[in-house]
Amino acid sequence: xxxxxxxxxxxxxxxxxxxxxxxxxxxxxxxxxxxxxxxxxxxxxxxxxxxxxxxxxxxxxxxxxxxxxxxxxxxxxxxxxxxxxxxxxxxxxxxxxxxxxxxxxxxxxxxxxxxxxxxxxxxxxxxxxxxxxxxxxxxxxxxxxxxxxxxxxxxxxxxxxxxxxxxxxxxxxxxxxxxxx
Numbered sequence: 001x002x003x004x005x006x007x008x009x010x011x012x013x014x015x016x017x018x019x020x021x022x023x024x025x026x027x028x029x030x031x032x033x034x035x036x037x038x039x040x041x042x043x044x045x046x047x048x049x050x051x052x053x054x055x056x057x058x059x060x061x062x063x064x065x066x067x068x069x070x071x072x073x074x075x076x077x078x079x080x081x082x083x084x085x086x087x088x089x090x091x092x093x094x095x096x097x098x099x100x101x102x103x104x105x106x107x108x109x110x111x112x113x114x115x116x117x118x119x120x121x122x123x124x125x126x127x128x129x130x131x132x133x134x135x136x137x138x139x140x141x142x143x144x145x146x147x148x149x150x151x152x153x154x155x156x157x158x159x160x161x162x163x164x165x166x167x168x169x170x171x172x173x174x175x176x177x178x179x180x181x
Contacts, residue, residue: 026090033081041078044090049074052098054157058141059102059150069105073098092164095154099168103146147171151179 021029021043032040049070056066056073077094141149147169154165162176169176 030081030088030090033078034085036082041081044094045074048091048094051158052094055095055153056098056102058153058157059099060105061142065105066102069098069101073101076101089164089167091158092160092167095158095160095164096168099150099154148179151176155180 021032021037021040024032024040024043026044026047029040029044033044052073053066053070056069057063060066060069073094077097081088141152144152151165151169154160154168155162160168162173162180165176165180166173169179
């Protein structure tokens with residue numbers, strides 16, 4: 001009697017596969033990505049790119065640069081998932097990669113973003129720009145130290161827990177609580 005393995009079974013088309021995968025949790029999608037299923041990583045990308053892009057845009061102050069940072073972060077994440085078989089919590093992990101990429105881009109500029117309030121508002125939608133209170137908030141956010149700005153953005157935009165933020169910023173949960181409040 002011949003046994004049939006899962007890998008020997010035909011896989012559904014990409015469209016059906018993505019639809020089925022979209023209801024799975026990140027851990028399952030990471031495992032499927034490591035097994036070579038491109039659609040699984042596409043679902044991870046589609047699920048997390050809005051938040052990571054928003055976070056990166058606020059870190060960099062430029063939508064174009066944020067899009068570059070996000071693409072590079074997800075490409076790096078995909079390569080790492082295929083190359084290494086270590087346990088990860090995908091959401092905080094992808095935010096860590098994006099944060100590191102943003103910091104590299106900021107260093108490459110040879111300028112400090114907190115002094116550039118106009119750039120912070122340039123990438124925002126026209127409707128958002130018209131609201132003076134939001135501009136003021138963005139300006140105030142840019143005045144914060146880098147770690148506090150990152151902690152607030154990860155908490156509010158990324159919807160990450162204090163423990164996840166502590167992992168990303170490589171500090172203690174108590175420090176994150178102080179940064180966020």
